[in-house]
Amino acid sequence: MSDRNRTQATERPEPARRRRGKELIAAIHQAALEETAEQGLGRIGMEGIARRAGTAKTSLYRRWSSPEEIVLDALYHVLPVEEPSPMADDLRGDLIAALTLMRDKFMQPFYGAVVTAILAEAQRNPELRERLYGEVFEPRGGRFTRTVLYHYAERGKVDPARLTPVVLDIGEALMIKYGVDEAKLPDDAYIAAIVDQAILPALGHDAGCDTGGRGRPAG
Amino acid sequence: MSDRNRTQATERPEPARRRRGKELIAAIHQAALEETAEQGLGRIGMEGIARRAGTAKTSLYRRWSSPEEIVLDALYHVLPVEEPSPMADDLRGDLIAALTLMRDKFMQPFYGAVVTAILAEAQRNPELRERLYGEVFEPRGGRFTRTVLYHYAERGKVDPARLTPVVLDIGEALMIKYGVDEAKLPDDAYIAAIVDQAILPALGHDAGCDTGGRGRPAG
DNA sequence: CGAGATAGATACGCTGACGTATCTAATAAG
């Protein structure tokens, strides 16, 4: 066979196939997130992303002007849009479902590492911060127990006066702290404990003082 | 006067004073933390730290072998060792005091940025993680509401069965989440809200179901 | 099939950090 390679015959067969458009972009997004997860936002670069994506720097600069742009774009396209939705008449079950969704969709090791890296950067970079919350988190939801709590409040199952900013954050706050401290994901039992020991008591639904059927506005 | 500068006469007067030992080390620590706060752990380097500390790279390599070493060392020496101690017979007041201490000593913009940067790095670097928790956080305390809660549990003012890992983390978790989300420090009112709306209810001391003088094991 | 668009390979000069070596100058200890 004739040697059609410009470099060396001993490399990979070089399928000579050429990705473009969405396919190429998706590969670049993926590469950018992987690099960020492995190295942190501070250490990534165009060169590294291009290498990992198996493309040329030229192709990156054609669309983005910095690694951060790529990562932000990637995160937006890759983050799931799900919200807790089922909502039977089961507050506890739905709270657990919401936090489980958070864990399984937003805290998997891969996203987790990326999000942590970006949040750290955003802490020092107000512009990145704006874009992160404005362009990525807000449109992508990221409201878990909140959605559930408002739902039950509307139906009179939860006292709306209890739904302060603090209370709305309890579940997510504990999930995040666990992830940071333990460097692993909370298991089902821990999630249940968050709901039973922190969220429900804060709503006044405390097993210990039993507000089982009174003290709430009529539905 | 005679020109005794080796470089240029237009530089700073060059006091020709030379720091050594602790004084020098402290300056380097400070510089390392500042660099980290500004650039993030991923972007700091020996060169930058030396420049900011106004010393020579040589002096850094004499004691440390990487920027990370310096930062970890710096954090250890710089983090305050305080613990919430006063402890009147005022659970609510002491919880508030503990979280206020956390805010004022550990979350000031400067430390906050450094700690966030390092935590992000530790998320991907198990070895750094070990050292961070083992060499810095543990020996430096970092237990705020925990100390208070155990204290009151020992005196029978709080049901020990309530002091689960989840409950012990509520206050700190909410403080952290606030800091990350808002990029600013919680004010006194927010801290009070954390205590009143999240921690006390989780202890069974809920204003809403009023355990004011009963339901606790006798002291 | 042919034209226009888009990817890919490569080379370039530039800059900045790396880690080391070397030498001089300030300081502390005796």
Next chain:
DNA sequence: CTTATTAGATACGTCAGCGTATCTATCTCG
């Protein structure tokens, strides 16, 4: 004052990423 330490300045050679330019190969669309 003398001597042993320890800082500071500087100069390497090396390496890797930067952002751009150029040219070719592949793909899409009409």
